[in-house]
Amino acid sequence: MDQNVVNTLLFGIYPYVCLTILLLGSLIRFDREQYTWKSDSSQLLRRKLLRLGSNLFHFGILIVVAGHFVGFLAPHWMVSPFLNASQHQMLAMAAGGAAGIxxxxxxxxxxxxxxxxxxxxxxSARADIVVLAVLWVQLALGLLTIPMSMSHMDGVMFETLSDYVKGIVTLQPEAGLLLAVPLVYKVHIALGFTIFLISPFTRLVHIWSGVSTVGYLARPQQIVRKR
Known part of the structure; x- marks a missing residue:
């Protein structure tokens, strides 16, 4: 199959398939199987390891995800007065690398x-093991991109990836931007969308609950009456 066709399918169409399934699958699961909408914690067993691993993972992954959104989606006009492309890339590598580790x-x-x-x-369900493996590989791929990025600190690659992500979000995908991108970046991007794809069918669906807890800050005051 022609490389352009594969590139278009994988980075122009596949992302929207994954995002559509993420949204519709999550809504259907919430509507039909609310009792399965949970993280299936096993904290009664080996609690110390769970606390340590869970805290490290969630702290790091939240910074990684927030960094991806801010770093790739921030408009150039907003960033350019403070950072040039090279400095922006260096900041992303340093913060993302530390959080990824x-x-x-x-x-x-x-x-x-x-x-x-x-x-x-x-x-543990088979899906639990698959989720762990997929997330671990995705983090490893992200860390592998750092030494590759260090070989070209002009910021061109970072801006190319940023333009691609902005195109996906604004419904103007430019899959051609990734034709010349090294394979490790492509696999990292494709696997990232695959995580969206599998989320409604695994424990990852509880991420929505984490996002919705922002509404807790605006909750009505509770009335507590003493006996």
């Missing part, structure tokens, strides 16, 4: 805990 260490602890303890392993 924290996240993958935490995820490795969680994977070791789940796979090494027979009690936890037997109570």
């Amino acid at each position: 924290v996240a993958i260490v935490g995820l490795s602890i969680l994977a070791y805990r789940r796979l090494s303890d027979p009690r936890i392993r037997i109570n």
